Amino acid sequence: MSDIFNERVMCSKCGKEMTKRVFERDGFKLRGWQCECCGKRILHPADEEKYKDFKRIKNKIFKVKLRMVGNSYAVSIPKEVISFMREQERLASRIVKLCIEEAKKLALIFNEFDEAK
Ligand SMILES: [Zn+2]
Numbered sequence: 320m321s322d323i324f325n326e327r328v329m330c331s332k333c334g335k336e337m338t339k340r341v342f343e344r345d346g347f348k349l350r351g352w353q354c355e356c357c358g359k360r361i362l363h364p365a366d367e368e369k370y371k372d373f374k375r376i377k378n379k380i381f382k383v384k385l386r387m388v389g390n391s392y393a394v395s396i397p398k399e400v401i402s403f404m405r406e407q408e409r410l411a412s413r414i415v416k417l418c419i420e421e422a423k424k425l426a427l428i429f430n431e432f433d434e435a436k
Pocket residue numbers: 330331332333334335354355356357358359
């Protein structure tokens with residue numbers, strides 16, 4: 320089955336062909352089309368669904384335990400989070416970056432395939 324993103328999309332207002340674009344919302348990338356004439360935007364339906372999933376998972380608090388493993392501590396990241404990250408970032412590496420963002424806030428940064436080192 321061919322993806323709708325390969326199709327030509329016409330603006331219903333202007334009747335002109337719309338340009339393929341990648342829009343960004345909250346760091347989330349969505350494919351879509353934009354009319355150069357009137358600025359109208361259409362989002363790829365599959366990406367719009369994924370964005371809805373993202374909104375559901377965003378800011379959700381997961382309570383996880385800190386475990387001692389050798390000289391380090393480990394936390395279990397819920398499967399739901401990993402599946403989401405994998406899908407969005409096409410995560411290929413098992414290496415993530417970790418940094419203290421605020422005094423009580425630790426961030427995990429999932430790399431995109433080409434920067435995963
Ligand atoms: Zn238009």
